[in-house]
Amino acid sequence: MTSSELAANRRDIRPGRIIIWTLLVIGGLIMITPLLFMFSTSLKTAGQVYDLRLIPASPTFANYVKVLGDGRFMQWFFNSTFIAVTVTLSNVFFDSLVGYTLAKFEFRGRYFIFLAILSTLMIPTEMLVIPWYLMSSQLGWIDSYWGIMFPGMMTAFGTFLMKQFFEGVPNDFLEAARVDGLNEFTIWWKIAMPMVVPAISALAIFTFLGNWTAFFWPLIVTTSKELYTLPVGISSFSAESSIQWELIMTGAAIGTIPTLVVFLLLQRYIVRGVMLAGLKG
Amino acid sequence: VEIEYWQYVFDSRVQAMDQLIKNFEAANPDITVKHTTFPYADYQTRVVAAKVAGQGPDVVQLFYGWLDNFVSGELIQPLDPAVFPTAEIESDFFPIVSAMKRGDSYYGLPTAVRSLALFYNKALFEEAGIANPPSNLEELLAAAEATVKRDGGGNIISEGITMDMAGQDHHWWREALIRQNGGVPYDAEGNVAYNDAAGAAALKFYTDLQTEQKVGLVGFMDEGQAAFRAGLAAMTIDGTFRLGAFESNPFEWGVVELPADANGVRSNYSSYFANAIGASAQGEEKIAAEKFLAYISSPEAMEVWLDIVGELPARRDVALTETNLNDPIKGPFLKGLEYAHTTKFYDEAAQRQTAIDMVNRVLLEGQSVEDSLAQAAAAEQAIIDAATK
Amino acid sequence: MAKIELQGLVKEYGKSRAVHGIDLTIEDGEFVVFVGPSGCGKSTTLRMIAGLEDISGGVLKIGDEVVNQREPKQRNIAMVFQNYAIYPHMTVGQNIGFGLYTSKLSKAEKQKRIAETGAILGLEKLLDRRPAALSGGQRQRVAIGRAMVRDPVAFLFDEPLSNLDAQLRAQMRMEIKSLHRRLGTTIVYVTHDQVEAMTMADKIVVMKDGHILQVGTPTDLYEHPLDVFTARFIGSPSMNLVPATIEGGTLSLADAKWAGGALPNTNGKVLVGVRPHDLVVTDDAGQGLSATGTVVAVEPLGSETLVHLQLAGETVVATAPGRVVPAIGSTVSVAAEVGSLYLFDAATEKALGRA
Amino acid sequence: MAKIELQGLVKEYGKSRAVHGIDLTIEDGEFVVFVGPSGCGKSTTLRMIAGLEDISGGVLKIGDEVVNQREPKQRNIAMVFQNYAIYPHMTVGQNIGFGLYTSKLSKAEKQKRIAETGAILGLEKLLDRRPAALSGGQRQRVAIGRAMVRDPVAFLFDEPLSNLDAQLRAQMRMEIKSLHRRLGTTIVYVTHDQVEAMTMADKIVVMKDGHILQVGTPTDLYEHPLDVFTARFIGSPSMNLVPATIEGGTLSLADAKWAGGALPNTNGKVLVGVRPHDLVVTDDAGQGLSATGTVVAVEPLGSETLVHLQLAGETVVATAPGRVVPAIGSTVSVAAEVGSLYLFDAATEKALGRA
Amino acid sequence: MASATAKQGAGSTRFWDRLNMSTKRVIWAWTFLALPILFYAAIRFYPTFTAFWLSLTDWDLLRPANFIGFANYQKMFADPVFWKVFQNTFLYLLVGTPVSLIISFVIAYYLDRVRFMHGFIRALYFLPFLTTAAAMGWVWRWFYQPLPIGVINGFLSTIGMEQQPFLRSTLQALPSILVPAIWAGLGFQIIIFMAGIRAIPSTFYEAAKIDGLGDWAILRKITVPLLKPTTVFLVVFSSIGFLRIFDQVYNMTSNDPGGPLNATKPIVLMIYQTAFSSYQMGYAAAQTVVLFTILLVVSLLQLYVLREKK
């Protein structure tokens, strides 16, 4: 039984609990106020943008029509989705594989490799962008999906997360599979992976979010508009002279809606996934 | 052959250029032009990054202030005087085109140029009972005082004039206010020369708008143009390129020349984006690039540009027509061109930052005008020194 | 079907030795139980047989072939783990079918085998359930099913019942035993529960600190333990041990007296062992051992009562009939018949014989 | 020191009732054991006494005071949990001292109490260790220490031994029992192991489905179970039950015969219960019950052998002396003395009396 | 490749079959790791070393790099802007990390006990985590505006308080940036904390209750100590986040990047400007090296201070 169930068992609803509940709800509403403003602005005309009333005087979907009507936007939307999904799949695959290997195999150098991978968390991305760009240009990756995706194909965070989870998978399951005649790869794929599904969904969501909103690197590495990601595309609405805030907000709103939906559908898994990881520092 | 043309994203510019490319390709069926655009904020980065990767454009648009960087970085090549005779350039274009000259060579040619003017909100003027827009600084102050609105606590709720150093105000200060106070911003060698009484007076005039007259507030509505667009500022100083954005303003507005000083002296600041030929264009591509450049700086192209973008033609005879001069909107800008100066920037962003910081020190930290000016002069000189060493 | 031979099998973890070269032959079809205290190397030995641990030294033969370097799947043995290791993301049927992962049978044949195995274990109705919806005993059966379905040459069990409660444990014990009788496959079974060892084994292997102490049938070990360790380990409650001396053919114990019966031919300090079931609370002391002591605790089990009493400075356990519950602090007489005493050398702890 | 009274205690979880209004008086200093199958409401009852669960109905009195609404700390009871609940981030000493958290003793006095408690439980040397470095039995002792140190009016134990292995369990059983004898504090103890119940309890409470079936001393319940459930639950191995009929004073069982002895005055279908220890393998059938059956399994335990045989379509368990191990498939005769039979009504499963 | 060799061959005396088990497992492990190791070496470590090298050159993207020794570092340490930025960076860290952790812990602690509409409330707190800083920077910028449009100032003036300059103040700008930064990361931290709280077995709480501890004592003596692994994780990760703060600053002060008189400029923004606005790549690389050093030292220090004391 978890502590919350324990709390629930107490039938007497004390006034303190109601106050806490109310405060939490108010806090939560404050948390989403900026989001509400984002949606509200996306429903305003250019002239009303500076009028900060939450409910637009005359809401209009014109911005949405304009943004979505532009074929490029749909292209950017597709690019972002494609890139985020691909990078997520890659992370799920490689981070799990590495995490599993580090958790379940004993070999010399294991700890060193773990530390080395973990230490990349401390390397600021800013430090790497120029070398990445040079590398991409030498290998002809500029202005390609692969060019956008390659730096994020594996992450130390994911590896760390997955390692924690795999350490919780009892060895017996793996050994039973070994006795049943599976090779090491199949053991990982068929036995270990299904046992950490909550972790995978947590990892997938964090990776997806991180890449869906990626801005800086895609900006540097793409040249043609057809390859822009959504955030890059949205920011191209801002030009030298006048920033079209209502369109930026509309783009941002459209960009947020999918992640919002995905999150609302999967939030249970995130919580459970993170919970089972038992993050041991 | 296919050549590549780069510019930054701005709807009407892109539209105009597409039009020009279409015309050009119709006339030169053997040449195709690939039109690539980037967000303004990252435009330079992209050009530089492309050069590192050895994939530069054949014809590239650049702000005149970036020229030194582009030349020293070998991003662009000098124009062949055989194709673009120097004498012709100097006679046909406005003199500010000389900012594209290094040594004996021109490195690029503009299609259009821009200058500053004073925008005013007719509705607010009417409300304040002012009949004519200000023509000199004194009237400017009076008009600002008349149109500014404050609440009970003395907080400005509608500005008399916008204050936005990060926008165009630093040009106004540098090229207009200093000169109107009898100084010059830079000496003949290009070194800072405004650290004197004239500079101080100019700076004082500017900061007094907020501290003494209280007709403007830096950061009001975030940006000056935003305040003006929202109808919460009676006046703003801005450039030609703002015309498009202001078109949709839900109120009537007008444009006049930048105010003269008490002696009637006027000054203005003019700038432009030029087109240059990329360093990597050679042989056939170079010939095609030259043809294309010639076309987009031709009178015909300037007409198209004026039509679609609203920017002023860079050739005198195309610009200074009777109709244009009498146009209530274009007129003031065109007149400004006659007495405009063009600052020679080494690092435009950094130099603007020194001006922003200078004003902030006075407004936020209460530093004296003289000290702040001296500090800014030193900082800007350091930038110039670093660039020219 | 195969004989398993262990010849000088050694396991080292780094510098420490977990198994010190053990020799053992497990005949085809035999049910062999490894017992011993925690950490004595039972699991390690089993895992070497399974192929889950490298063999550091010695030879392991299955059916006359040396298999030291073989992978588990090449050895064709099946293993059942303490926590069952049934995969939570698969149904019971899929779990059982997983034993056939490498088999080349057709899908239909696999289904048939799964159904058969399910039927043997009484899991027919549960084949589509997930393990989460099963009780402990059912899970254990699924684990056995996965092992069975493959028709292995031997089953290895590592403490398969220790997660179950007492009643289920008794029941599963019976089931495994009868399964063995039906299939006739060699079984190697690890436990530290001596009841399981006694009731299931054809042959018990007693291990301690990586060595084999004794190998024999349950009765053998019960009746003729070779040393104190085995004597105490086999039989429940544990054998009582009291120090004594034998001098010139007479046995002298503090607080007790020994009448009659031949003694092993030895002199000096000995340990006298007597099982609680042989030491009964009674008033009429005949031949054999008799003593009186103070009751320190009683444990009535219904059918009998365990009486803990203080004797020669030691607490010994005696039995009384179920309805007799002596008061704590009272003094009772206990007696053991001739032939029920086990004598050990006090120094070496080796058996000297019975008396 | 206090008497605990449960009067019509009810616990509801949402709409479902876990405890159906139970009445029970626990005398001061008594050792009461709750037994019953999983889910019968033992823990729930205990937790209501502790104050960890709200009471849905009825009255709970501790020492004549109604404590329904009291917080746990106001009840001054101590509780030991199945998984010990000792805090991993504190040393053994700190864990034990935690029981004194609210006490107003000086620091030095607290230290003294901790040291004393540690000494009683044999933890002196471990006071500075972290729980991670302790064995299961030691952890259990720490948990008891934390409960003891405070001198509570009652101890509550919720299956405190079920995470331990058999030998440790036997040892801890003794320790808790002797602790109770020493401290004399009321103890309420929950288990589903009938051996623990039999050996430790002054009074056993048998629960099923949220009801109390029977309350009594261990011997009481063993000798006079009120129904089939209690009869089978108490005593190990479980009582055998075979269907039979009583017509006009004669008992007829398939495959068996009954000679002599008075029968309860009833007619119709009954269940005859006989404990394995009373059903012995023997050739001379005298008075009482005698039967013959086919051996289906034997479990030699050393001191005795359990013989499973087929009788009237049921498998029943009989005992034989340790050295007698009948072959499987052979036919043996078994007998039970007069007075060792338990008779139950086949329909209501209520006891009809002994025979 | 190993999966191919691992396939059981007809001839069972093949090389693979003669290896013992631990050797095979080691081979498997390195097979699994081969590609990732290559990846990390090429995509993370090699560029890092490149950056170290660049920090010793005067590379400006346009001209080839010349080795200039430690001149970049000398220049940096002599630059007052660098020290301002250094100070800002640590302010972000020292204010942001504790404040965000305390807020998120308090919310997580109480949210965990709430059953009614639990999922909904949790979602409210998590949603900001899904947004992009670029878009939200705008909203926040407008919240901070002076009258008549600034929401916060509007609120202040209705309750009769003075207007605050927020982003237009050298003192208030940095805290004003921190608020949205904390806001955006709060959801993540709350979820991690809640997960940590839930992982604590409830018997610990029950035992403590029986021992007579009140809610506050349980929090101090049980919850907080047992939550330590979670806390360590969050301290390290959120510190790294605050030391690398960029998006919020960049997007909220785009007119005058880094705030008035560099009041809000963090080190990453300085790097960005040096590299992509002034193109002084060598100098920027030297700054990244300093950032790297700070990150490393801070993380190791935290791990050391918060280590599990045995």
Ligand SMILES: Nc1ncnc2c1ncn2[C@@H]1O[C@H](COP(=O)(O)OP(=O)(O)OP(=O)(O)O)[C@@H](O)[C@H]1O
């Ligand atoms: N992976 C390992 N590394 C180092 N030592 C180990 C390893 N596995 C087991 N050991 C050691 O080998 C010895 C034997 O362990 P093993 O698991 O075989 O004991 P066991 O008899 O199965 O005990 P239990 O009844 O507790 O399961 C122990 O001392 C143990 O500490």
Ligand SMILES: Nc1ncnc2c1ncn2[C@@H]1O[C@H](COP(=O)(O)OP(=O)(O)OP(=O)(O)O)[C@@H](O)[C@H]1O
């Ligand atoms: N928090 C709860 N919510 C709903 N039902 C519960 C809850 N806790 C227990 N129950 C139900 O109450 C009944 C009694 O549970 P309880 O835990 O008291 O059983 P128990 O006798 O202790 O069993 P075990 O031997 O398995 O511990 C069970 O049917 C259980 O499902």
Ligand SMILES: [Mg+2]
């Ligand atoms: Mg083991």
Ligand SMILES: [Mg+2]
């Ligand atoms: Mg329970």
